[in-house]
Amino acid sequence: MLNGCGKEITDPPEPTPYTLAIPAGLPQMDQPADNGLTVEGIALGRRLFYDKILSGNQTQSCASCHKQEKAFADGLRFSTGIDGIQGNRNAMAIINLGYNRDLFWNGRSKTLEAQALEPVPNPIEMHLSWPEAVTRLQGDANYPALFKKAFGTETVDSTLVAKALSQFMRTIVAGNSKFHKYLRNETQLNQSELNGYLLFRNELKGDCQHCHELGSKLLTDNHFLDIAQRFHNNGLDSIYPNFLGLAEVTLDPNDNGKFKTPTLLNIGMTAPYMHDGRFNTLQEVIEHYDHGVKVSPSLDFFMTKNYPDLQVGDRRELGLTPQEKADLLAFLLTLTDSTIITNPAFSSPF
Ligand code: HEC
Ligand code: HEC
The missing domain is CATH 1.10.760.10 (Cytochrome c-like domain)
Known part of the structure; x- marks a missing residue:
């Protein structure tokens, strides 16, 4: 039997294509040709x-x-x-x-x-x-x-x-955090959050945006084409007895201690932090970047580019003031999109 379009009506109905609503300002998301959203x-x-x-x-x-x-x-x-x-x-x-x-x-x-x-x-x-x-x-x-x-x-x-x-x-x-809304001129950041944002971007200070990339508003560089720009050693360790990171995949010792850059979106909700959950709080993460970064052969270039005299075994000292640390924390907390935890479409269907 044929229906009006000349199609056999015994065919299973086609799944309904679904268009993902991307928050304004985020890039379009490519979908695999053989697994489009329905x-x-x-x-x-x-x-x-x-x-x-x-x-x-x-x-x-x-x-x-x-x-x-x-x-x-x-x-x-x-x-x-x-x-x-x-x-x-x-x-x-x-x-x-x-x-x-x-x-x-x-x-x-x-x-x-x-x-x-x-x-x-x-x-x-x-x-x-x-x-x-x-x-x-x-x-x-x-x-x-x-x-x-x-x-x-x-x-x-x-x-x-x-x-x-x-x-x-x-x-x-x-893509609807306070920070995203600020970039869309829908809200203001307070002075501390704004100072934290500047610190995050400041090449001579936090310099966080090199890896937690801001341009895409995704707060990670994992969309970059070049794999060398997607995995980094951020100075947690100088030897890696339990977990080599990217080197487990590439078998290249230059990749020891390099890990995927996680997004910082909703970072206030995802404690503990790092691949081995070693830091319980964002304050501890900030202390790490302030004075805990260990210099080792595979440490990322951006971690020491302003400190040419550092040797393997040294630690980097950014010298952030208590106010600067508080500002950085305030900025990180603007990255929470609370719809992630409230959207019923993401909740259990049972
Ligand atoms: C027992 C806890 C556990 C369960 C159950 C689990 N996961 Fe995970 N998931 C993890 C851990 C731990 C990692 C990180 C592992 C690693 O990197 O080696 C991870 C990583 C992931 C990642 C990678 C995220 C990224 O940013 O790269 C995805 C995606 C994921 N899990 C999806 C799933 C899915 C889908 C299921 C169910 C089929 C699932 N997980 C079940 C613990 C779990
Ligand atoms: C050279 C690249 C690079 C720079 C610069 C950098 N990070 Fe990271 N960041 C990483 C990588 C890689 C990880 C994951 C490391 C791991 O788990 O071994 C990470 C992890 C984190 C985490 C934990 C994320 C999670 O889900 O566990 C936070 C928070 C963070 N970084 C904040 C910052 C801040 C704040 C700055 C600036 C002071 C900064 N980062 C600078 C690469 C970088």
Whole structure:
């Protein structure tokens, strides 16, 4: 049978294309050609993100470690998987990842679709093999119909699960913080916040914007083309016994201690900080940049460019005054887009 357009009416209805509302001032977000956003794909991804069915003993979902009320981080130094095994890396906030070129602290995944395949089988996370996960979803009362709506097939596979999860994650966009509104002339910053902003940009002082890039308003450089501009050693350590960072992927010792630059959007909600969650507060982070940066062979050029005499083993002293530190903190707190934690579209559908 044919309908008015000459199409067989037995065809599954096409999923409904979804246009992401990008806050004014942010760049457009490219979508992968083989996984464009659809209403049904996002809805399926949201359900999967919150469903404990994807963990071995059905006790954890993605949202166990990426909690909406914590801007999709988990508030813990290290997360613990279903078998009670603790990892050694801090759970990352899921914000604006559709703009990123690398996922994970060491950048081992290049697309959200590739990243999303990792947590389910990971023995220290959800610890469920993909064949088992697929069998569970296939046998579920709801999922086959939801996959059909989203992807035109009732046959579940891990690729489609990853696609749906990625679609949902791409919709988590922050771009309406006080700082963004200030840049759009919709609000003012107070004097301390403004001074902090200037310090953040000041090449001779904070110089934070080299990596937590301001031009895109994404507060990370992870959209840059050149990988050397996307990973940095920010001086936390001079040896790296537990976690080499980017060097784990490139096997190049020059990349020891280099990590993905995290966005600073919603940074006030994602404590503790750094790849190993070593700092509990933003004050501690500021103290690190003020006088804790350790000089080592792979330390980023921008960390010492104003200090040509520093030697390996030295520490950098920025010499920020207590007022300057307070101003920097005030500025960092203007980067919170509270819609991330209140938007019902990002919350659990269960
Ligand atoms: C047991 C806690 C835990 C669970 C469960 C978990 N994650 Fe994560 N997630 C982490 C940790 C820790 C990292 C950082 C790991 C690393 O870099 O090696 C991370 C990193 C990520 C990143 C990279 C973010 C970035 O900025 O590069 C994404 C995306 C992500 N997780 C999505 C998911 C999805 C989707 C699920 C469910 C399928 C999930 N996570 C389940 C703890 C968890
Ligand atoms: C040379 C690049 C670079 C510069 C300059 C830089 N950062 Fe960072 N920043 C990073 C990287 C890389 C990380 C992640 C490091 C890690 O976890 O090992 C980071 C982490 C952070 C974090 C923790 C983020 C999180 O989610 O855990 C904060 C906060 C921060 N930086 C603030 C600042 C401030 C404030 C300045 C200026 C005083 C600054 N940064 C300068 C590269 C840089």
